[in-house]
Amino acid sequence: MSHCLINGQALSHIDARHRGLAFGDGVFETCFSQQGRVRFLADHLDRLNRGIRALQLRWEQDDAEHLLVEIQSLLDPDNAPAVIKIMLLRQSQGRGYDYDPQRQTTERIVMRNAYQPPDWVATGARLVMSRRYASSNPDLAGIKHLNRLDSVLARQDARNQQAHEALLCLPDGRLVEGSMSNVYLRLAGRWVTPELGCAGVEGIIRRRLVEAAPLGLGCKKIDKTEVPKAEAAMISNSLLGLVPVIELAGRPLAPPEPDELTLFRRVAGLNHV
Amino acid sequence: MSHCLINGQALSHIDARHRGLAFGDGVFETCFSQQGRVRFLADHLDRLNRGIRALQLRWEQDDAEHLLVEIQSLLDPDNAPAVIKIMLLRQSQGRGYDYDPQRQTTERIVMRNAYQPPDWVATGARLVMSRRYASSNPDLAGIKHLNRLDSVLARQDARNQQAHEALLCLPDGRLVEGSMSNVYLRLAGRWVTPELGCAGVEGIIRRRLVEAAPLGLGCKKIDKTEVPKAEAAMISNSLLGLVPVIELAGRPLAPPEPDELTLFRRVAGLNHV
Numbered sequence: 001m002s003h004c005l006i007n008g009q010a011l012s013h014i015d016a017r018h019r020g021l022a023f024g025d026g027v028f029e030t031c032f033s034q035q036g037r038v039r040f041l042a043d044h045l046d047r048l049n050r051g052i053r054a055l056q057l058r059w060e061q062d063d064a065e066h067l068l069v070e071i072q073s074l075l076d077p078d079n080a081p082a083v084i085k086i087m088l089l090r091q092s093q094g095r096g097y098d099y100d101p102q103r104q105t106t107e108r109i110v111m112r113n114a115y116q117p118p119d120w121v122a123t124g125a126r127l128v129m130s131r132r133y134a135s136s137n138p139d140l141a142g143i144k145h146l147n148r149l150d151s152v153l154a155r156q157d158a159r160n161q162q163a164h165e166a167l168l169c170l171p172d173g174r175l176v177e178g179s180m181s182n183v184y185l186r187l188a189g190r191w192v193t194p195e196l197g198c199a200g201v202e203g204i205i206r207r208r209l210v211e212a213a214p215l216g217l218g219c220k221k222i223d224k225t226e227v228p229k230a231e232a233a234m235i236s237n238s239l240l241g242l243v244p245v246i247e248l249a250g251r252p253l254a255p256p257e258p259d260e261l262t263l264f265r266r267v268a269g270l271n272h273v
Numbered sequence: 274m275s276h277c278l279i280n281g282q283a284l285s286h287i288d289a290r291h292r293g294l295a296f297g298d299g300v301f302e303t304c305f306s307q308q309g310r311v312r313f314l315a316d317h318l319d320r321l322n323r324g325i326r327a328l329q330l331r332w333e334q335d336d337a338e339h340l341l342v343e344i345q346s347l348l349d350p351d352n353a354p355a356v357i358k359i360m361l362l363r364q365s366q367g368r369g370y371d372y373d374p375q376r377q378t379t380e381r382i383v384m385r386n387a388y389q390p391p392d393w394v395a396t397g398a399r400l401v402m403s404r405r406y407a408s409s410n411p412d413l414a415g416i417k418h419l420n421r422l423d424s425v426l427a428r429q430d431a432r433n434q435q436a437h438e439a440l441l442c443l444p445d446g447r448l449v450e451g452s453m454s455n456v457y458l459r460l461a462g463r464w465v466t467p468e469l470g471c472a473g474v475e476g477i478i479r480r481r482l483v484e485a486a487p488l489g490l491g492c493k494k495i496d497k498t499e500v501p502k503a504e505a506a507m508i509s510n511s512l513l514g515l516v517p518v519i520e521l522a523g524r525p526l527a528p529p530e531p532d533e534l535t536l537f538r539r540v541a542g543l544n545h546v
Contacts, residue, residue: 011289012290015286016277016279016284016384017285021287021362028295083368087294096453099428111289134410136408137406138444146297147297148296148420149296149328149419152370153328155372159371179370180369
């Protein structure tokens, strides 16, 4: 059973001429919810706001209030875990890429779907290197916009190699992220995660970890040639939480120490995954 | 009056959960049509095929035949110029970026809208440099996919400076294209157009010109610092045709010689714009 609201109405379809479809002109979030609440809701709203500013979407106090009501109305009163997906799309009259900033509107789509974390969240993830490149644009880096073809292409590399996730790099060799996750490596005893100044999505959990810097975790330019030197690795996203990596680019990897994982999860606010 | 077909049906809306919206997982074309025919139809279909291969969309002989019938059925028998927009979108079961390549389908959207070329096509275009970057990804360069946020952002720079088009560069300074057009510069007597190996859309007219190489036109790495040295410039897209540039980055520019423009238009197959 699934549920969808478009601007607060129980609708499930949008105009095929919508700018959201034509250009990917919008942003989105996928949030974990359970027991009638959304985990990391403030963080998701914060990232939406960064996306709104980056794309210069129209967003008034009213819109923000409507969105909260709509999210609340979709929450399941029972215990079942679910994904709340939020999309904010620019709509405007006229044709082509142009829009009148004074006459644009932002459409809200909120959906709920049942969610069951995959088994490997508990057992650990097998990661491969994607032969696809991360899309790069400093104007769009970090935000969770709707231009996600690089992740779509990389995801097939994971599928083709029976892996759980595929890591993307830039053409210059810099590691960026997984197709659906941020990545953390322990290199020469220090935990690092790739800088996202040019490409990638700044994940909710990544942001929390980078701010708290457990065990000195820092952002760094990481070349793909450093990946095989990792002593341990983790990936994160808002739905999966923090997941230990047990295989990296064809090589078995010892999972992070239980203490490391416990600390990172606590700092990220993931008391139980 | 406008018309829309989705998989051959007179429909105008798509599911809000569609991968086309969620990820921009598809390709499109905007074609000029008049007098019951589509200009450059074979070229547009050819570029669609390159996009289909790049995204590994499912596309059988049947799909191609249906698409042609749908385009034909939307053509206006009268004389009015129109845009035929084609979108091919991947759809598949399941959630997230993943899809089963054996179970994907490709949905066809074909629309017709009235088209009137803007006045400045005849008088010449004023171009500014966008402060926005072109999105870069060698896996996606050249094809006309639905991840077009860079063009959306750059278009606002044209609007804000009352210009007709804004040119985008990569962070390393390389010129790529306009927000909705390819660009040609005469530099030290030679006509050149930016290489599109990392970013940009390979336009129909650009491809025709590069293949025929009138006056020695060639693809080249062009740094943005070379733009002010241009002696003449043109832009092209399938709807506008080839348009002389009369102002470039705040500097008035003499339009190309009439002979140059005539030759380029003839070579491109634009006998009358």
